[in-house]
Amino acid sequence: MDVEILARVQFAFTIAFHYIYPPMSIGLGLLLVIYEGLYLKTGDKKYEKIARFWIKIFALIFGIGVATGIIMEFEFGTNWATYSKYVGDIFGSALAAEGIFAFALESGFLGILIFGWNRVGPKVHFFSALMVFLGSMFSAVWIVVANSWQQTPAGYHIVGEGMNARAEITDFWAMVFNPSSVERLTHVWIGAFLAGAFLVLSVNAWYILKKKHLDIAIKSFKIALVVATLSSLAQLVAGHASADGVAKNQPAKLAALEGHYDTSAKADLYLIGHVNNKTQKVTGIGIPGGLSFLVYGNFTEPIKGLNAFPEADRPKQVNAIFQFYHIMVACGMSMILLTLLGCWFWYRKKLFDKRWLLWIFVWAVLLPQIANQAGWFAAEMGRQPWVVYGLLRTSDALSKSVTANQVMFSLILFLAVYMILFLLFLYLLNKKIQHGPVDYGTKESIDEGSKRDNPILDHQS
Amino acid sequence: MHTFLGLDLNIWWFLIFGGVISGYAILDGFDLGAGALHLFLKKEQSRRIALNAIGPVWDGNEVWLVIGGGALFAGFPVAYAAIFSAFYVPFMIFLVGIIWRAVAIEFRSKEPMGWWRKTWDIVYSFASITIALSLGLMLGNVAYGIPLNNGKEFSGDWLSFFNPFSILVAITTLALFMMHGAIYLTMKTENRLFAKLHILANNFIIFFVLSFVVTTLYTLLYIPHLSDFFKENPVGFIIPILMVLAIANIPRQIKKGKYRYAFISSSVTIALLLIMVALEVFPYLLYSNSDPANSITIDNAASSPKTMRILLIMALVGTPLVGIYTSFVFYTFKGKVKLDEMSY
Numbered sequence: 001m002d003v004e005i006l007a008r009v010q011f012a013f014t015i016a017f018h019y020i021y022p023p024m025s026i027g028l029g030l031l032l033v034i035y036e037g038l039y040l041k042t043g044d045k046k047y048e049k050i051a052r053f054w055i056k057i058f059a060l061i062f063g064i065g066v067a068t069g070i071i072m073e074f075e076f077g078t079n080w081a082t083y084s085k086y087v088g089d090i091f092g093s094a095l096a097a098e099g100i101f102a103f104a105l106e107s108g109f110l111g112i113l114i115f116g117w118n119r120v121g122p123k124v125h126f127f128s129a130l131m132v133f134l135g136s137m138f139s140a141v142w143i144v145v146a147n148s149w150q151q152t153p154a155g156y157h158i159v160g161e162g163m164n165a166r167a168e169i170t171d172f173w174a175m176v177f178n179p180s181s182v183e184r185l186t187h188v189w190i191g192a193f194l195a196g197a198f199l200v201l202s203v204n205a206w207y208i209l210k211k212k213h214l215d216i217a218i219k220s221f222k223i224a225l226v227v228a229t230l231s232s233l234a235q236l237v238a239g240h241a242s243a244d245g246v247a248k249n250q251p252a253k254l255a256a257l258e259g260h261y262d263t264s265a266k267a268d269l270y271l272i273g274h275v276n277n278k279t280q281k282v283t284g285i286g287i288p289g290g291l292s293f294l295v296y297g298n299f300t301e302p303i304k305g306l307n308a309f310p311e312a313d314r315p316k317q318v319n320a321i322f323q324f325y326h327i328m329v330a331c332g333m334s335m336i337l338l339t340l341l342g343c344w345f346w347y348r349k350k351l352f353d354k355r356w357l358l359w360i361f362v363w364a365v366l367l368p369q370i371a372n373q374a375g376w377f378a379a380e381m382g383r384q385p386w387v388v389y390g391l392l393r394t395s396d397a398l399s400k401s402v403t404a405n406q407v408m409f410s411l412i413l414f415l416a417v418y419m420i421l422f423l424l425f426l427y428l429l430n431k432k433i434q435h436g437p438v439d440y441g442t443k444e445s446i447d448e449g450s451k452r453d454n455p456i457l458d459h460q461s
Numbered sequence: 462m463h464t465f466l467g468l469d470l471n472i473w474w475f476l477i478f479g480g481v482i483s484g485y486a487i488l489d490g491f492d493l494g495a496g497a498l499h500l501f502l503k504k505e506q507s508r509r510i511a512l513n514a515i516g517p518v519w520d521g522n523e524v525w526l527v528i529g530g531g532a533l534f535a536g537f538p539v540a541y542a543a544i545f546s547a548f549y550v551p552f553m554i555f556l557v558g559i560i561w562r563a564v565a566i567e568f569r570s571k572e573p574m575g576w577w578r579k580t581w582d583i584v585y586s587f588a589s590i591t592i593a594l595s596l597g598l599m600l601g602n603v604a605y606g607i608p609l610n611n612g613k614e615f616s617g618d619w620l621s622f623f624n625p626f627s628i629l630v631a632i633t634t635l636a637l638f639m640m641h642g643a644i645y646l647t648m649k650t651e652n653r654l655f656a657k658l659h660i661l662a663n664n665f666i667i668f669f670v671l672s673f674v675v676t677t678l679y680t681l682l683y684i685p686h687l688s689d690f691f692k693e694n695p696v697g698f699i700i701p702i703l704m705v706l707a708i709a710n711i712p713r714q715i716k717k718g719k720y721r722y723a724f725i726s727s728s729v730t731i732a733l734l735l736i737m738v739a740l741e742v743f744p745y746l747l748y749s750n751s752d753p754a755n756s757i758t759i760d761n762a763a764s765s766p767k768t769m770r771i772l773l774i775m776a777l778v779g780t781p782l783v784g785i786y787t788s789f790v791f792y793t794f795k796g797k798v799k800l801d802e803m804s805y
Contacts (some may be wrong), residue, residue: 088538
């Protein structure tokens with residue numbers, strides 16, 4: 001296999017694995033701020049108990065997120081040296097800003113959030129939760145800005161030629177607020193809220209089904225349901241804005257999302273389907289002219305198709321992009337339906353009797369995860385063959401000194417390490433959930449503490 | 462020439478990058494040292510205390526690595542690209558070390574079984590040792606120089622990274638961190654564990670001084686060009702002299718029981734060591750020993766003056782902020798470790 005494929009597979013794998021965690025951190029961060037805020041406001045110990053329980057899970061998620069995130073920062077240099085030289089002037093500043101303005105804030109206060117219960121008062125603890133949440137939100141800002149610049153470059157000029165060509169900044173704020181950053185950031189943020197909220201919903205639905213920790217499970221379920229409902233509805237708006245942006249800025253990607261080849265024709269909007277990359281035809285169920293309507297408000301307006309672009313300048317794996325995009329949309333719609341249904345039964349005061357619905361909530365934790373992953377795959381594959389849209393091709397972006405064997409070595413290394421990590425993560429997450437929230441400062445919790453001291457081991461020298 | 466306060470922007474960024482790297486080495490250095498000596502502590506209780514001594518801060522310390530990576534990428538993208546693609550294999554091993562250290566700290570306390578905890582203790586310790594050694598190995602090669610082609614990319618064989626000089630630097634780095642970590646732990650512990658760490662700290666001082674002397678002699682004898690700077694600028698000798706004083710001060714303060722001063726001294730030692738390396742390599746970021754014309758300097762690797770100005774503003778705004786909340790966290794967890802329900 002050649003270096004390009006291997007490097008792309010490695011990047012896709014490491015970023016996809018990483019991206020399981022940060023959205024949950026951001027979403028859980030929001031809920032922690034709400035729970036701690038309510039504790040501060042009402043003084044109700046139940047909220048403290050909820051917060052303490054989720055902070056432990058937050059720590060687990062955050063830990064893996066950090067460990068896998070550091071890999072990403074250096075992978076540009078290891079595998080994509082030419083890219084790094086080409087975009088360093090711009091992309092590097094966004095990454096540096098993320099480190100100093102976001103990550104430092106988040107990691108600094110994380111220590112207090114996890115270990116500070118007995119060292120600081122509730123107000124400072126709430127403040128720490130807020131800072132950790134804000135830090136994770138800022139992280140998303142800079143990372144999405146950097147990625148959006150790759151999608152819709154702005155505020156730069158190209159200096160030098162051939163091997164020495166690179167993009168240099170001309171206008172920092174134009175780079176930050178490039179045509180797609182705002183709508184993509186909103187889309188990513190809300191996707192993260194959904195990931196956190198559905199995790200909380202899932203765990204609490206399970207507690208309610210098993211009649212465990214009922215008092216606090218119902219309380220936290222309701223709050224998470226509010227967050228999830230608002231977020232899934234907001235995502236409809238944000239997602240539409242994002243697609244509008246793609247229509248405006250990246251027409252080749254838009255065409256790939258719906259498998260639309262013929263420039264002179266109206267474009268359909270599919271619910272489900274399959275693109276034959278060879279015959280350039282889509283078979284499936286959809287609204288004829290639906291995409292034309294969404295973009296132009298008119299069912300017959302032609303939309304620029306893939307054939308309008310030279311073959312070398314448009315994505316090849318159209319069916320894959322089509323599928324990822326439609327999976328994301330389907331998950332998004334299911335979340336809206338599910339949360340509205342939940343709210344309806346809550347309003348009718350029957351929510352916690354509907355066991356079938358609670359079981360769906362238990363498994364629905366996968367919906368935002370699948371949507372986040374599929375959405376990013378559609379966005380990144382839809383940008384191909386460019387790594388920086390219209391400027392630098394993915395095939396030109398590699399490290400020239402790195403061999404296929406080296407990339408294969410690191411790919412296998414990451415596959416093995418991440419596989420073990422993921423199994424351990426699931427095992428420990430499950431264990432924490434099974435164990436559930438505990439009261440603090442009671443006999444039980446002190447027993448718990450002494451169990452951790454493990455007296456048997458202490459007798460060894 | 463673009464300047465700020467009379468100093469070239471690229472030099473400014475070189476200083477800031479050096480500052481961040483020193484910050485990382487000093488802060489994560491004691492975490493890594495504590496990890497490397499972890500298996501010297503035998504009791505479960507001791508290991509938990511040692512782990513919780515770095516518990517609330519190690520993650521924040523690691524952020525300096527992220528900032529350093531970002532600083533190099535943003536300010537000197539050509540060097541970022543060359544260094545990480547050249548050191549592909551050692552760097553991947555370093556990264557895997559970073560992953561395992563993080564998860565070992567996180568996972569260890571989650572189960573009470575002896576085998577579980579012992580396994581994670583071993584993972585934690587070996588990951589820390591791997592990180593320290595691979596950092597030192599890469600630092601050694603950066604100081605020594607590597608072959609670069611005219612595209613400013615690595616053109617040699619990665620096995621050549623394992624040269625005697627770089628291996629010596631790697632061992633010295635490990636010894637330095639172990640000493641630094643042991644001193645940090647003496648500030649955080651009490652009673653018998655404290656007494657044990659006092660002894661360990663003294664042993665690691667000897668380990669460090671030995672490896673440092675051997676590395677220095679090897680450099681003077683076999684790689685004389687690395688001391689060119691000090692031969693040409695006798696005033697520069699103040700740095701190694703200060704460093705010898707700082708090193709000598711460490712056992713002195715430990716003997717007096719002033720562990721905080723010993724810790725400051727070992728932090729100063731780390732900073733001075735890095736300053737020495739910086740003076741030796743400057744203005745190169747990566748010296749090409751195949752053809753010096755292909756070397757990467759702070760000027761041919763730098764971003765545009767516009768980006769440099771933006772970065773300086775970020776540093777001016779960001780550094781005080783990071784300083785404030787880092788001090789706040791360290792202040793919150795000052796004093797001896799007390800285990801509680803939320804501890805690792």
